[in-house]
Amino acid sequence: EKVDFDDPAIASLPRVMLMGPRRAGKTSIQRVVFQKMSPHETLFRLEATQGLERALVDHTPLCRFVVHDFPGDYYEPSDFEGGRTSLIFVVDAQDEPYDHVLQSLTSTVTAALQVNPNTAIEVFINKVDGELFLSDESKYDCRRDVMTQVTDELAEAGVSPDSISIRYHLTSIYDHSIYEALSRVVQRLIPQLPTLENLLNVMVSTCSMEKAYLFDVVSKLYISTDTGPADMQSVELCSDMIDVVLDVSGIYGLGPSHEAIRAAANAAKGKDKSESSAVAADTLTSEVPAGDLEEEIVDQDSAYDNESASVIRLSNGMVLYLKEVDTMLALVCITRSENFRRKGLINYNIGCLKRALQALVQPEMDLSSGGLVRRVAE
Amino acid sequence: MAKKKVLLMGKAHSGKTSMRSIIFANFLARDTTRLSPTLDVEHHHVRFLGDLVLNLWDCGGQDAFYESYFERDRETIFRSVELLIYVFDIESETPVKDFDHFCGVLEAIEENSPDARIFVLVHKMDLVAVEDREAILQERKQLIEESCKNCGVEHFQCFGTSIWDETLYKAWSEIVTNLIPNLSLLESHLNNFCRICDADEVVLFERATFLVIAHAQSEDAASPDDDSTDPTWDEHKHIHRTPHFDAHRFEKISNIVKQFKLSCGKAQSQFQGMEVRNSRFAAYIDAFTANTYIMVIVSNPMVQTQATILNIQNARHLFEKFIPRI
Numbered sequence: 001e002k003v004d005f006d007d008p009a010i011a012s013l014p015r016v017m018l019m020g021p022r023r024a025g026k027t028s029i030q031r032v033v034f035q036k037m038s039p040h041e042t043l044f045r046l047e048a049t050q051g052l053e054r055a056l057v058d059h060t061p062l063c064r065f066v067v068h069d070f071p072g073d074y075y076e077p078s079d080f081e082g083g084r085t086s087l088i089f090v091v092d093a094q095d096e097p098y099d100h101v102l103q104s105l106t107s108t109v110t111a112a113l114q115v116n117p118n119t120a121i122e123v124f125i126n127k128v129d130g131e132l133f134l135s136d137e138s139k140y141d142c143r144r145d146v147m148t149q150v151t152d153e154l155a156e157a158g159v160s161p162d163s164i165s166i167r168y169h170l171t172s173i174y175d176h177s178i179y180e181a182l183s184r185v186v187q188r189l190i191p192q193l194p195t196l197e198n199l200l201n202v203m204v205s206t207c208s209m210e211k212a213y214l215f216d217v218v219s220k221l222y223i224s225t226d227t228g229p230a231d232m233q234s235v236e237l238c239s240d241m242i243d244v245v246l247d248v249s250g251i252y253g254l255g256p257s258h259e260a261i262r263a264a265a266n267a268a269k270g271k272d273k274s275e276s277s278a279v280a281a282d283t284l285t286s287e288v289p290a291g292d293l294e295e296e297i298v299d300q301d302s303a304y305d306n307e308s309a310s311v312i313r314l315s316n317g318m319v320l321y322l323k324e325v326d327t328m329l330a331l332v333c334i335t336r337s338e339n340f341r342r343k344g345l346i347n348y349n350i351g352c353l354k355r356a357l358q359a360l361v362q363p364e365m366d367l368s369s370g371g372l373v374r375r376v377a378e
Numbered sequence: 379m380a381k382k383k384v385l386l387m388g389k390a391h392s393g394k395t396s397m398r399s400i401i402f403a404n405f406l407a408r409d410t411t412r413l414s415p416t417l418d419v420e421h422h423h424v425r426f427l428g429d430l431v432l433n434l435w436d437c438g439g440q441d442a443f444y445e446s447y448f449e450r451d452r453e454t455i456f457r458s459v460e461l462l463i464y465v466f467d468i469e470s471e472t473p474v475k476d477f478d479h480f481c482g483v484l485e486a487i488e489e490n491s492p493d494a495r496i497f498v499l500v501h502k503m504d505l506v507a508v509e510d511r512e513a514i515l516q517e518r519k520q521l522i523e524e525s526c527k528n529c530g531v532e533h534f535q536c537f538g539t540s541i542w543d544e545t546l547y548k549a550w551s552e553i554v555t556n557l558i559p560n561l562s563l564l565e566s567h568l569n570n571f572c573r574i575c576d577a578d579e580v581v582l583f584e585r586a587t588f589l590v591i592a593h594a595q596s597e598d599a600a601s602p603d604d605d606s607t608d609p610t611w612d613e614h615k616h617i618h619r620t621p622h623f624d625a626h627r628f629e630k631i632s633n634i635v636k637q638f639k640l641s642c643g644k645a646q647s648q649f650q651g652m653e654v655r656n657s658r659f660a661a662y663i664d665a666f667t668a669n670t671y672i673m674v675i676v677s678n679p680m681v682q683t684q685a686t687i688l689n690i691q692n693a694r695h696l697f698e699k700f701i702p703r704i
């Protein structure tokens with residue numbers, strides 16, 4: 001289980017740095033999105049972070065990075081040295097006044113950019129939930145205040161605000177906004193993003209879909225979508241669909257090997273070591289071939305497999321269609337039910353997309369599959 | 379149309395209104411933090427299976443109210459009660475007083491509605507660490523059992539619940555199915571349907587609440603170790619089936635689908651039906667009769683998707699007459 005963060009293969013991955021004042025919600029964000037802690041649990045299960053905590057996010061080949069969760073009020077510019085990096089500066093929207101916090105924000109940002117000019121700067125205005133933020137207006141007001149203050153601070157520090165690109169996101173761990181914001185952060189870290197968008201554009205137009213998303217099913221972040229207009233509500237619905245698919249499959253779609261592992265794990269808890277390992281070896285080898293077994297153990301969410309798919313029909317005539325396209329990667333599309341009748345065409349195109357994605361991950365493979373996707377249209 | 383009086387009682391802030399709002403008024407768990415305390419008694423009429431009207435008496439739990447419940451309004455409150463649901467807050471700071479009130483309520487019920495069915499919920503179990511939950515729940519159940527015995531109450535059911543997980547659906551499904559007569563007829567037809575579809579199992583949910591009202595399971599899935607062979611049952615076809623389903627699966631599905639229904643509502647649409655599959659199973663969840671949803675689970679890869687969908691379609695109007703009328 002231990003990850004070696006100094007391993008060059010891991011050290012060279014893109015990094016997401018969570019920084020900001022104490023109790024702004026950095027650790028909560030990390031736990032909720034990447035470790036499936038439920039938001040209300042963060043209320044009583046989290047303690048102040050004492051030292052840098054790193055976590056590897058590696059569910060699907062196209063989307064791999066390391067999250068750095070820093071202790072509160074800890075800002076060290078040298079940490080930004082190196083490759084692709086996003087700085088997420090988390091501000092607590094329920095903890096006014098922000099003056100002091102925004103001072104550290106601007107100084108951290110300028111220092112980070114000096115060390116690594118390619119650092120992407122993202123500000124999460126977090127905790128925009130509860131009594132204070134019932135209306136959207138109150139959220140926008142808050143964002144405007146933060147933006148003006150940051151601009152003022154930067155000007156005061158002699159930095160031209162236009163020379164720095166900062167993206168602002170209104171977030172809360174209690175709703176979908178945190179997934180939306182992190183999706184945008186993560187997309188910036190993926191070198192193949194333009195290609196992905198292109199593939200999805202072709203997909204959407206050849207199959208007359210409304211919208212298509214590629215989701216990392218474990219984190220529920222979407223790593224790409226076509227360039228057509230998106231609305232937050234439909235993304236959220238697609239993301240909720242992933243929950244449904246994983247949860248239902250987790251109940252009815254776990255194989256016998258999984259049962260054996262579960263049984264063996266239970267046995268291991270109860271009995272002494274030597275005996276239980278014998279039990280495990282016994283049940284396991286009798287159930288599945290060794291090759292499959294390895295995959296099953298590595299892959300915790302194996303209820304999501306290469307035949308995973310789902311169709312959800314809505315009363316407004318829309319259909320949500322989800323299909324596996326790579327390890328822990330799902331294509332989720334929104335399409336009108338009349339266009340969903342040509343399911344053969346859709347599945348054929350998804351097959352092409354699947355091959356193109358594999359070629360992206362393993363560049364030595366044939367890259368002509370982009371052309372294949374188009375050929376069906378004619 | 380039948381009206382049934384349901385008393386919802388327990389200390390203030392124990393979570394009564396939260397539960398009611400989630401089950402019957404489509405609240406999300408996180409919205410319940412905005413509820414204000416219940417003053418005196420709030421009456422709510424909620425519909426179930428179309429015809430059954432539950433007359434919910436949500437009784438505010440502050441001490442002052444109890445005095446009037448026990449004295450002045452004793453008969454009004456405790457007369458002709460069909461169901462009593464008493465809620466204990468696991469984190470209560472005054473457990474002794476809670477039990478005093480509980481006994482008071484039991485006595486008043488015995489006196490005024492001796493036939494009422496009694497359910498006790500030990501609520502907010504999510505606040506107890508997972509590893510201690512079972513032990514603490516058992517301990518609490520013991521105390522509840524003693525109280526009941528002291529008050530001469532023999533029949534009651536007790537559940538640990540939390541609005542943050544599926545335990546809520548488990549408890550309320552049990553509570554509500556207690557009010558539906560003739561469920562066995564429905565179940566026997568559901569069993570037939572399950573066999574005809576060659577399904578592993580079939581579950582019926584009430585449409586608005588998504589509480590489970592009935593289910594059927596294929597015989598081999600139900601008794602994996604049973605050697606006796608059913609002559610109509612072609613054994614080798616079913617070797618691939620998963621014998622051990624999760625014991626909490628129904629309430630989990632209720633929770634999952636209800637959440638999704640609410641998401642659809644937020645996106646200005648309604649959920650009509652879904653299909654979920656992987657290499658080992660296919661699940662079909664679909665609007666069924668006027669007041670129900672059905673879920674059909676099929677793991678036999680020989681069964682075609684279209685066949686299952688057609689079976690569900692054709693069974694719709696047939697089942698309309700087996701859904702109990704109250």
Ligand SMILES: Nc1nc2c(ncn2[C@@H]2O[C@H](COP(=O)(O)OP(=O)(O)OP(=O)(O)O)[C@@H](O)[C@H]2O)c(=O)[nH]1
Nearest residue numbers: 023024025026027028042043048049072127172173
């Ligand atoms: N209402 C609300 N509370 C939040 C949100 N995010 C985090 N919190 C709460 O904020 C508190 C602090 O969260 P942490 O994640 O420990 O904050 P942190 O930034 O990691 O704190 P340090 O490690 O001390 O720097 C917890 O009680 C969380 O439940 C949010 O979006 N909304």
Ligand SMILES: Nc1nc2c(ncn2[C@@H]2O[C@H](COP(=O)(O)OP(=O)(O)O)[C@@H](O)[C@H]2O)c(=O)[nH]1
Nearest residue numbers: 390391392393394395396410411413502540541
């Ligand atoms: N942790 C936890 N809190 C709960 C649960 N159920 C309700 N609550 C909270 O308890 C508080 C009081 O609930 P309410 O329904 O108003 O209690 P009532 O006075 O009994 O009606 C609310 O803030 C709810 O969010 C639960 O299962 N777990």
Ligand SMILES: [Mg+2]
Nearest residue numbers: 026027048049
């Ligand atoms: Mg922290």
